Amino acid sequence: MITFPGTLDDVDAARAVRRAGADAVPLWHGDHDLRGVDAVVVPGGFSYGDYLRAGAIASLAPIMREVVDAAGRGLPVLGICNGFQILCEAHLLPGALVANAGMHFLCRDLVLTVENARTAWSSDYATGDQLLVPLKSQEGRYVADAATLDELEGEGRVVFRYRDGAPNGSARDIAGITNPAGNVVGLMPHPEHATSALTGPSEDGAGLFTSVLKATAGLG
Template sequence: MSVRIGVITFPGSLDDRDAQRAVRIAGAEPVALWHGSHDLEGVDALVLPGGFSYGDYLRSGAIAALSPIMAEVRAAAEKGMPVLGICNGFQMLVEAHLLPGGLIRNDHQHFVRRDQRLTVENNDTAWTNTFAKNQEIVIPLKNGEGGYIAADETLDRLEGEGLVAFRYAGVNPNGSLRDIAGITNDRGNVVGLMPHPEHATEAGFGPDTRAAMRSGVDGLGFFESAIAAVARIAA
């Protein structure tokens, strides 16, 4: 079957084209969607890409989370459609209450850009099933408001129920509580993270590895996982 993954563009999105390219490299068909639409065009999965969406000056993702298409995203997620929020997209997912917690200014008050080591804490989601549990991957990170926060009760629940999808390894780049880099919902179909997997899907353009400069393609696993998850749903 041909898997169609929608990538939603919001005013200010920067990485929507990169996400579309990542979808194509993984073997699915990218479908460009507009934030002002109510039509998901029959896609099988959704990506909310990174960038600096309109209204971020109030609170990152707060206004974009009210875009018309987010009503459709919420309904689709509740029915089990795989949804991935990357960086600004993660901020939208927490603002839309599809994921718990929030994202605040980095604790050092500076924008950070680095190739970041992550540990895969949960490999039983729609976006992580091609990884091994506890596998270490390297994914580019770039954010100014990437500090993940939540109440202690929420953090304990995330930990206890295995809903931490990714944890920062080696260094915590933004002060996220408990080194949390990404989380999932109870059902495992909605995942949000601050690092950018779409920037690590093509040799020559990814992070440096021991094998060669810019050869890292760990991000490809996210999109391959979604394709596998859609195939299982269809079966």
């Protein structure tokens, strides 16, 4: 669990990891060692105050050099909201996240459709499953050139899609994508806020964290 200056969803993500049955190992942006973790979560927030561009400075942090190298060797990596922005800025995922259509901050519960249940972070779902999770972001509109979008669609690398249309204007209603190997996933909505009916709109987000636990245990 990586914390950058300005991260604010790391505690929630760590709780989701523990609810799935794993240990949440804290990592700091200045670390040069992943401490032997089996997977990495890059949580949401406003790393470095979103200066320059959301996720741009964080993508250059020492810990992200380690994440990029380890992801290339197959380590599962999940980026949520600002974490998704960071993964795109680090070129672990294609495209970019830009200001929402209408230039407004969005905060609402919405439904995602699972498009790819074969990644390290989605294998506990079935294709077509519907997940009720929160969205809260200012720069959450996913964009990419037409060739990249066609490639993502053609290779089945769209993992989550906004069921009722993207309120932020994301291209092709894309809410989350994966790399070709399926170990790196980024999504704009917040599954870590949907792991308990007591504190969230549902428990639908828990599957991301149970999926990676099984994947790292060789059961996924």
